[in-house]
Amino acid sequence: MNPVDGNFKNDTCMETTWNGSEAIHASHIYFHIPFCVSLCQYCDFISFTGKANLIDFYVDKLIEEMDFFPISRSLKTIYFGGGTPSLLEPHHLEKILHAVQNKYHLEGHAEISMESNPETVDFEKLKAYRRCGVTRLSLGAQAFQTNVLQQLGRQHDWHRIQCAFEDARKSGFENINLDIMMGLPFQTSDQFKKTIQEALKLNPDHLSIYALQVEAGTPLSTRIKNGLTLPDDDQVADEYMWVQDILQSNGFDQYEVSNFSKIGKHCRHNWAIWRGDNYIGLGVGAVGTVGTIRYSHRDSLKEFLQIRNGHFSTFLDQEFLPLQTRQVERVMLELRTSQGVLKSNLDFVFQDRQKKTFFEHLISQKYIVQRGDYYVVQPEKFFVLSGILDKII
Amino acid sequence: MNLSTIRNFCIIAHIDHGKSTLADRLLEKTGAIAIRDMRDQVMDQMELERERGITIKAKAVRIFYTAKNQKQYEFNLIDTPGHVDFNYEVSRSLKACEGALLLIDASQGVEAQTLANAFLAFEQKLAVIPVINKIDLPAADIDRCKRQMEESLALDGNEAILASAKEGRGVEDILEAVVQNIPPPSGNLDSPLKGLIFDSMYDPYRGVILFIRIIDGGIQKGCRMKLMSTGSVFDVEEVGIFKPKMEKIDQLSAGEVGYVVANIKEAKEARVGDTITEDGKEALQALPGFQDVLPMVFCGLYPVNGEDFDKLKEALQKLKLSDAALSFVPETSLALSFGFRCGFLGLLHMEIVQERLEREYQLNLIATAPNVIYQVRKTNSETIVVDNPSKLPNITLIEFIEEPYILAKIIVPAEYIGSVMFLCQEKRGIHKNTEFLDSQRALITYELPLAEMVIDFYDKLKSCTKGYASLDYELLDYRASNVVKVDILLNGEVVDALSFIVHEAKAAIRGRAVAEKLKEIIPQQLFEVPIQAAIGGKIIARETIRARRKDVLAKCYGGDITRKRKLLEKQKEGKKRMKNIGQVEIPQEAFMAVLKID
Numbered sequence: 008m009n010p011v012d013g014n015f016k017n018d019t020c021m022e023t024t025w026n027g028s029e030a031i032h033a034s035h036i037y038f039h040i041p042f043c044v045s046l047c048q049y050c051d052f053i054s055f056t057g058k059a060n061l062i063d064f065y066v067d068k069l070i071e072e073m074d075f076f077p078i079s080r081s082l083k084t085i086y087f088g089g090g091t092p093s094l095l096e097p098h099h100l101e102k103i104l105h106a107v108q109n110k111y112h113l114e115g116h117a118e119i120s121m122e123s124n125p126e127t128v129d130f131e132k133l134k135a136y137r138r139c140g141v142t143r144l145s146l147g148a149q150a151f152q153t154n155v156l157q158q159l160g161r162q163h164d165w166h167r168i169q170c171a172f173e174d175a176r177k178s179g180f181e182n183i184n185l186d187i188m189m190g191l192p193f194q195t196s197d198q199f200k201k202t203i204q205e206a207l208k209l210n211p212d213h214l215s216i217y218a219l220q221v222e223a224g225t226p227l228s229t230r231i232k233n234g235l236t237l238p239d240d241d242q243v244a245d246e247y248m249w250v251q252d253i254l255q256s257n258g259f260d261q262y263e264v265s266n267f268s269k270i271g272k273h274c275r276h277n278w279a280i281w282r283g284d285n286y287i288g289l290g291v292g293a294v295g296t297v298g299t300i301r302y303s304h305r306d307s308l309k310e311f312l313q314i315r316n317g318h319f320s321t322f323l324d325q326e327f328l329p330l331q332t333r334q335v336e337r338v339m340l341e342l343r344t345s346q347g348v349l350k351s352n353l354d355f356v357f358q359d360r361q362k363k364t365f366f367e368h369l370i371s372q373k374y375i376v377q378r379g380d381y382y383v384v385q386p387e388k389f390f391v392l393s394g395i396l397d398k399i400i
Numbered sequence: 401m402n403l404s405t406i407r408n409f410c411i412i413a414h415i416d417h418g419k420s421t422l423a424d425r426l427l428e429k430t431g432a433i434a435i436r437d438m439r440d441q442v443m444d445q446m447e448l449e450r451e452r453g454i455t456i457k458a459k460a461v462r463i464f465y466t467a468k469n470q471k472q473y474e475f476n477l478i479d480t481p482g483h484v485d486f487n488y489e490v491s492r493s494l495k496a497c498e499g500a501l502l503l504i505d506a507s508q509g510v511e512a513q514t515l516a517n518a519f520l521a522f523e524q525k526l527a528v529i530p531v532i533n534k535i536d537l538p539a540a541d542i543d544r545c546k547r548q549m550e551e552s553l554a555l556d557g558n559e560a561i562l563a564s565a566k567e568g569r570g571v572e573d574i575l576e577a578v579v580q581n582i583p584p585p586s587g588n589l590d591s592p593l594k595g596l597i598f599d600s601m602y603d604p605y606r607g608v609i610l611f612i613r614i615i616d617g618g619i620q621k622g623c624r625m626k627l628m629s630t631g632s633v634f635d636v637e638e639v640g641i642f643k644p645k646m647e648k649i650d651q652l653s654a655g656e657v658g659y660v661v662a663n664i665k666e667a668k669e670a671r672v673g674d675t676i677t678e679d680g681k682e683a684l685q686a687l688p689g690f691q692d693v694l695p696m697v698f699c700g701l702y703p704v705n706g707e708d709f710d711k712l713k714e715a716l717q718k719l720k721l722s723d724a725a726l727s728f729v730p731e732t733s734l735a736l737s738f739g740f741r742c743g744f745l746g747l748l749h750m751e752i753v754q755e756r757l758e759r760e761y762q763l764n765l766i767a768t769a770p771n772v773i774y775q776v777r778k779t780n781s782e783t784i785v786v787d788n789p790s791k792l793p794n795i796t797l798i799e800f801i802e803e804p805y806i807l808a809k810i811i812v813p814a815e816y817i818g819s820v821m822f823l824c825q826e827k828r829g830i831h832k833n834t835e836f837l838d839s840q841r842a843l844i845t846y847e848l849p850l851a852e853m854v855i856d857f858y859d860k861l862k863s864c865t866k867g868y869a870s871l872d873y874e875l876l877d878y879r880a881s882n883v884v885k886v887d888i889l890l891n892g893e894v895v896d897a898l899s900f901i902v903h904e905a906k907a908a909i910r911g912r913a914v915a916e917k918l919k920e921i922i923p924q925q926l927f928e929v930p931i932q933a934a935i936g937g938k939i940i941a942r943e944t945i946r947a948r949r950k951d952v953l954a955k956c957y958g959g960d961i962t963r964k965r966k967l968l969e970k971q972k973e974g975k976k977r978m979k980n981i982g983q984v985e986i987p988q989e990a991f992m993a994v995l996k997i998d
């Protein structure tokens with residue numbers, strides 16, 4: 008079946024636990040690269056600094072872990088996320104992708120995406136990445152202003168971003184994304200707009216524009232507790248509407264709450280996940296979902312590297328996803344996308360009188376529109392999606 | 401027991417003048433409890449009472465005291481509540497006594513409830529022993545207290561016992577004074593049983609426990625007890641006393657105070673104030689009994705979760721077993737669906753009941769703003785009683801409306817007379833009298849609409865007098881008044897539970913203030929929410945809660961789907977404490993908005 012079509016009731020290849028023996032019907036792999044030169048103020052992804060000397064071992068372990076996940080389908084996408092995946096040397100990448108080719112079947116036009124920090128790449132390295140098969144590069148740009156970048160704990164400036172971007176183009180990347188943040192405590196609205204305008208000058212194929220989320224336990228959250236103030240919701244909402252307008256008039260299609268792309272340049276990996284496809288995650292902290300099972304790797308680099316004889320199962324926490332949970336997640340994820348949610352996947356909503364009334368109200372107030380067999384959140388209402396969701400799940 | 405060695409008395413005082421502490425000292429001094437067993441203020445049994453520092457239910461404790469004349473005396477100490485809402489309980493307790501210790505805080509002097517309680521004691525012809533307490537305080541002014549006693553209570557200041565219950569000073573003198581100055585009960589041991597039910601409490605295991613003062617005769621296990629008002633008969637299972645723990649005894653005799661357990665299931669079967677006697681050997685005449693206690697303040701109580709209706713009903717029934725003053729009838733609200741209209745003695749009583757329901761019965765409740773009872777004369781000459789603003793008939797059907805008035809007595813240091821009068825005027829008060837208790841303190845008497853007091857009078861009185869004012873009130877009568885109903889509309893629809901009745905002159909101001917307050921209290925929603933206040937069909941105020949503009953979590957990658965889902969579920973759970981009316985989520989406190997305006 009094609010998961011994008013939305014019927015997930017019979018794609019249960021695993022019952023309740025995963026022991027590494029059965030074939031997995033997944034077409035997407037995520038590799039987590041948990042190494043950074045320094046940690047950003049806002050980041051709560053799993054990453055380690057000062058451990059670059061372990062990358063060799065880590066890469067070997069990732070390759071070893073592939074055997075634990077015998078994928079039966081051909082791979083459509085591969086995603087290197089982090090951390091800072093661009094801390095991988097080209098030979099690391101080559102080794103991983105070589106192993107992928109050996110162990111799995113990789114489609115000819117597979118998307119191979121890689122996150123990178125501008126200060127960690129140059130023309131030679133990018134060219135080598137490209138040669139290894141990477142098709143899509145994502146650059147963590149975040150902001151135009153040097154002082155704002157410094158406040159965030161970023162190690163680059165805009166000039167570095169420009170150089171990295173141009174190097175990537177010269178190396179043959181035809182799909183380049185820039186990550187930009189909004190709602191930053193150190194940035195005015197005008198500075199945010201300036202950032203977008205500067206980003207557009209580079210002519211990127213894709214823009215991910217994320218409103219800042221303050222995560223517990225990050226240095227940023229401590230600073231906020233100590234009095235650092237964030238821009239209010241109204242300001243961020245204004246910025247969001249502004250950005251939707253300007254990107255639309257620059258030929259971008261908003262295909263998810265925070266993601267905009269030129270035609271054909273959307274991130275197929277993320278799209279598959281948002282549409283409910285199975286995916287495998289490998290490496291420290293990585294998460295995967297296959298049918299009724301969601302598994303996540305623990306976050307100890309040391310333990311991961313010490314796994315012997317393929318006993319990866321001891322390093323995984325598994326969560327069983329009952330039908331109701333999968334229904335809820337499906338609606339939660341699909342309503343974030345421009346395709347929306349298939350009508351039949353909302354049956355559980357329509358069976359509840361109160362939820363149904365609310366949903367009808369959403370439609371009458373034009374928060375949600377019907378497009379063919381799908382219900383779609385209007386882009387200008389993406390920003391209040393949580394308030395919509397918590398009433399219909 | 402020889403009647404001449406029995407003394408029945410209580411302690412009366414203004415709130416916080418040290419009544420419970422003195423009771424503890426008396427118990428400790430007479431060995432009723434060992435010092436190591438003392439928790440402070442043992443007479444306040446309920447957890448809530450202890451937290452709030454007030455006493456809700458009167459309890460009777462028996463102690464034995466060997467006086468200086470070497471005779472042993474049986475003391476029955478009857479505790480009384482101190483808050484103005486519970487005045488009726490004070491007068492009940494007094495009926496079981498021959499004397500009262502009138503406690504006055506040496507630093508505060510005579511206060512409104514000192515006066516009110518003292519006069520209740522005088523009315524019942526009790527022997528009153530004045531005690532000036534807290535003489536250890538640096539601010540103690542004994543001479544002033546004595547002067548005030550003489551001037552406002554006509555008591556001889558020289559007879560006052562000086563004490564510090566906290567330090568145990570004067571306790572011996574008090575015990576001796578009880579022996580000397582309070583008369584023993586009169587009564588006839590050989591006459592047929594006659595006793596007064598002066599209070600009751602409910603015990604989930606034993607049913608209703610009656611507190612009884614025996615006038616004549618005696619009562620023991622096996623006695624067939626008859627209630628004189630209803631004629632119903634109960635078999636006495638146990639009689640006993642509190643020491644302060646319950647202790648079974650063989651017999652309660654004339655002049656004594658104690659408890660009776662007789663398999664009574666509900667408080668209403670054996671009403672407080674009734675006279676008990678023995679079946680087949682009846683007393684000739686019943687005792688005068690008590691006036692029924694009428695609730696003065698009403699509010700709607702609704703479960704946040706509709707499924708809890710039955711649980712709320714059960715809880716109210718259980719509370720009612722021990723709290724005769726609580727009343728409740730089922731009602732429905734368009735906004736809040738099924739709940740109860742509950743009647744209380746006053747605001748404090750209302751808060752205590754609400755808190756007990758939430759704490760002891762784990763109920764999640766919405767309370768509507770309190771209101772008083774209105775007597776409405778309709779154009780067809782019919783008079784109806786309205787205890788819920790939304791039930792007020794259409795304006796065209798009303799001839800006139802009467803609202804309850806109270807007589808408020810406020811004692812205040814002279815420098816605050818101006819502010820108190822200003823407050824009372826603002827509350828539609830009618831000034832009756834101002835008299836000086838001494839050179840520094842005045843007693844101000846006002847007639848006030850009870851409705852004004854229900855809102856925030858007490859808090860405002862306290863704040864405009866830096867906490868120095870004391871207040872006592874009694875219900876006077878019902879008076880014709882120009883009151884109107886203000887409706888609140890959310891999203892264009894009347895929310896009946898938010899309607900309130902207010903004097904016409906204040907309607908516009910209050911309507912605006914409530915709309916503004918609601919705008920503050922109700923969080924931003926997915927959709928814009930207009931708030932309107934209206935009288936009849938006429939809109940008098942409008943506010944708008946703008947639609948929320950940002951709530952989404954921007955980033956969602958494969959690794960945090962579970963976390964996102966859990967956040968959503970948590971958010972959903974958090975909203976369960978809110979009431980959904982139309983498409984508007986309203987927090988519980990919004991229903992009290994009318995109380996929270998300045």
